[in-house]
Amino acid sequence: MLELRNISCSLPGFNLSEISFSVAKGEYFILLGESGAGKSLLLEAIAGLGQVKSGSLILDGKDITHEKIQKRMIGLVFQDHAVFPHLSVKENIAYPLKGKKLSNSQKESIITETAFLLQISGLLNRKPSTLSGGELQRVALARALVQKPKILLLDEPLSATDSKLRSELRALLRQINRSGQTIIHVTHDFDEAVSLADHIAIMNQGRIVQAGTPLDVFGNPVNAFVAHLAGIRNFFKASIAQHNGTNIAIAGNDVSIVIGDYTKNSSGFILVRNEDILVSLEPLESSALNNFQGTVLDIFPARSGMEVLIDIGIILHAQISSESAAKFKLIAGKKVWVTFKASSVKLITSE
Amino acid sequence: MKHFSPFQIAISLAGALILLFIVAPLVGMFIATSPSDLFATAKDVEVQESIKLTIWVSLAATVIFALAAIPLAYLLARKEFPLKSIVSGVIDLPVVIPHSAAGIAILGFVSRDSVVGKMGSAVGLNFVGHPSGIAIAMAFVSLPFLINAARDGFIGVPVRLEKAALTLGASPTRVFFTISLPLAWRSIVSGLILMFARGMSEFGAVIMVAYHPMITPVLIYERFGSFGLTYARPVSVLFILISLTVFIALRLLSRNKSQNPSTHA
Numbered sequence: 001m002l003e004l005r006n007i008s009c010s011l012p013g014f015n016l017s018e019i020s021f022s023v024a025k026g027e028y029f030i031l032l033g034e035s036g037a038g039k040s041l042l043l044e045a046i047a048g049l050g051q052v053k054s055g056s057l058i059l060d061g062k063d064i065t066h067e068k069i070q071k072r073m074i075g076l077v078f079q080d081h082a083v084f085p086h087l088s089v090k091e092n093i094a095y096p097l098k099g100k101k102l103s104n105s106q107k108e109s110i111i112t113e114t115a116f117l118l119q120i121s122g123l124l125n126r127k128p129s130t131l132s133g134g135e136l137q138r139v140a141l142a143r144a145l146v147q148k149p150k151i152l153l154l155d156e157p158l159s160a161t162d163s164k165l166r167s168e169l170r171a172l173l174r175q176i177n178r179s180g181q182t183i184i185h186v187t188h189d190f191d192e193a194v195s196l197a198d199h200i201a202i203m204n205q206g207r208i209v210q211a212g213t214p215l216d217v218f219g220n221p222v223n224a225f226v227a228h229l230a231g232i233r234n235f236f237k238a239s240i241a242q243h244n245g246t247n248i249a250i251a252g253n254d255v256s257i258v259i260g261d262y263t264k265n266s267s268g269f270i271l272v273r274n275e276d277i278l279v280s281l282e283p284l285e286s287s288a289l290n291n292f293q294g295t296v297l298d299i300f301p302a303r304s305g306m307e308v309l310i311d312i313g314i315i316l317h318a319q320i321s322s323e324s325a326a327k328f329k330l331i332a333g334k335k336v337w338v339t340f341k342a343s344s345v346k347l348i349t350s351e
Numbered sequence: 352m353k354h355f356s357p358f359q360i361a362i363s364l365a366g367a368l369i370l371l372f373i374v375a376p377l378v379g380m381f382i383a384t385s386p387s388d389l390f391a392t393a394k395d396v397e398v399q400e401s402i403k404l405t406i407w408v409s410l411a412a413t414v415i416f417a418l419a420a421i422p423l424a425y426l427l428a429r430k431e432f433p434l435k436s437i438v439s440g441v442i443d444l445p446v447v448i449p450h451s452a453a454g455i456a457i458l459g460f461v462s463r464d465s466v467v468g469k470m471g472s473a474v475g476l477n478f479v480g481h482p483s484g485i486a487i488a489m490a491f492v493s494l495p496f497l498i499n500a501a502r503d504g505f506i507g508v509p510v511r512l513e514k515a516a517l518t519l520g521a522s523p524t525r526v527f528f529t530i531s532l533p534l535a536w537r538s539i540v541s542g543l544i545l546m547f548a549r550g551m552s553e554f555g556a557v558i559m560v561a562y563h564p565m566i567t568p569v570l571i572y573e574r575f576g577s578f579g580l581t582y583a584r585p586v587s588v589l590f591i592l593i594s595l596t597v598f599i600a601l602r603l604l605s606r607n608k609s610q611n612p613s614t615h616a
Contacts, residue, residue: 049514069517082515086533096519147520168491 001025002151008056009045016042016206023184028177030193031186032229033203039186042233043153047076059150075149079156081140083128089139090124096147110146118142154185158192170195190229202226222348227271232316234272253313258289261347268349277318279308280337281328288341296334299325310338326348377591384588391586398570402593404482405566409550412486413543420494421539424501425531445492454559457488461560484560489550497546504530504538548597
């Protein structure tokens with residue numbers, strides 16, 4: 001098991017502050033954050049390539065904070081693969097085995113097995129300059145795996161791949177993890193995080209802002225940043241009040257939204273998922289308590305259907321089908337009604 | 352028909368003049384030297400000995416000094432340390448100072464009265480008038496070419512490859528010999544050839560330290576001083592032909608450098 005205790009690192013103009021989390025044996029752990037959040041720096045610190053200013057790194061009960069890189073038994077696959085260009089694929093994979101107390105036949109069989117697992121058996125005699133990005137990624141993974149690392153660190157492993165290759169590589173990473181390999185994987189991609197992670201930690205500006213299972217983290221985002229990463233665009237600061245027995249959140253410039261939850265805190269955040277907002281041309285007769293008239297600001301294609309930005313005093317993002325957008329002839333400037341239930345508004349009070 | 356602008360014609364003319372300026376004296380010298388003179392000079396034992404001496408002393412100086420110069424180049428490429436820019440400036444110093452002045456400095460450094468000279472005398476070695484002194488003078492003026500080329504070669508090796516090798520269990524020494532050195536090798540070889548060629552052609556610094564034994568540039572000077580242009584010319588032509596061979600080898604290597612594998616990483 002790997003444990004990070006209050007790890008701080010500093011580079012000119014950037015700091016990693018008080019990073020703490022633990023990764024259990026066999027776990028798939030994802031560090032999610034935007035570019036510049038400090039994710040790669042943290043990976044390098046774990047691998048021993050970056051200087052740790054304070055805090056400690058404990059691997060299987062042993063303090064490795066100041067252990068030599070080559071003695072840590074931590075594998076790192078770089079974003080740009082870092083496959084040695086002057087060595088063949090086989091020589092690359094064999095690189096970590098040199099100096100190990102293994103016979104030549106044992107080394108051969110490790111290389112053959114690993115190449116088979118990563119489906120690169122046919123590439124062993126090729127030079128890296130003749131390989132595609134996906135093939136280089138597999139070679140880099142094979143090379144890191146032959147040394148049987150206690151932890152495998154992956155820096156944005158799927159960022160430079162097309163969607164077909166990405167799903168193949170995801171399946172491969174799951175397979176490697178299922179064979180018992182502990183993995184810490186850095187990414188900025190929400191879908192990638194959700195599809196692979198047992199546990200997830202969100203990084204922003206050199207800090208961990210939230211950690212837990214994907215369900216915990218994205219079901220209960222602690223702040224606007226995490227909500228934004230999870231694709232939730234309707235996230236507003238609000239003051240909370242009770243009015244005639246109804247719980248009200250006042251967001252933006254005096255927009256009163258009925259909410260289901262209540263807290264004694266006088267302020268917090270509210271979030272509404274895009275897909276929970278209904279758009280209509282006339283006010284709807286329904287049980288929903290939140291009905292507002294607003295103006296369409298923009299409409300554009302989203303991953304599924306269309307995303308509509310509607311100004312009701314605050315700017316709401318709604319998700320509608322392309323058919324509905326065509327039927328309502330939605331364009332910027334058009335007046336529409338938005339409807340959502342009080343129970344679809346989530347209240348978050350811990351920023 | 353393709354039209355050329357006045358500007359293109361002007362720069363082409365300027366370029367042609369410069370080329371002519373470089374080529375004309377050399378061609379003139381080659382034309383003025385008859386094949387029979389050249390053949391007789393090639394058979395002259397004194398010339399043969401001097402060319403052999405020039406080549407092997409320059410080669411020895413290059414190889415011996417490279418053992419320390421290449422690690423220094425790696426240090427300059429990879430490490431930050433106080434006064435690094437001053438160190439880089441010091442390395443370029445031999446290029447900018449007059450070589451006769453450099454020769455005087457080296458003479459003071461290796462003469463029998465100096466610490467180095469006394470250490471040499473203790474083991475029966477007198478640098479002045481000895482191939483070892485010539486090697487020191489050649490190395491002094493030609494080292495910057497090797498150090499700068501090797502440093503640029505190491506800078507061209509992505510640091511990530513070295514980091515990757517460390518995470519794969521390699522020691523820093525193994526990383527240097529298996530990753531950094533092979534990937535910077537073409538630049539280093541270019542630097543070695545440049546240093547070797549520059550050492551071979553050195554005159555000013557060498558003559559201060561050792562008039563005898565005579566390296567070829569000193570022999571050319573001596574033949575010119577004693578017998579005149581006609582006698583100095585065939586030796587010059589022969590030596591230029593040998594230097595050109597080295598130069599062409601260098602050009603071929605630097606052309607291959609564009610296929611340096613480190614650029615793919």
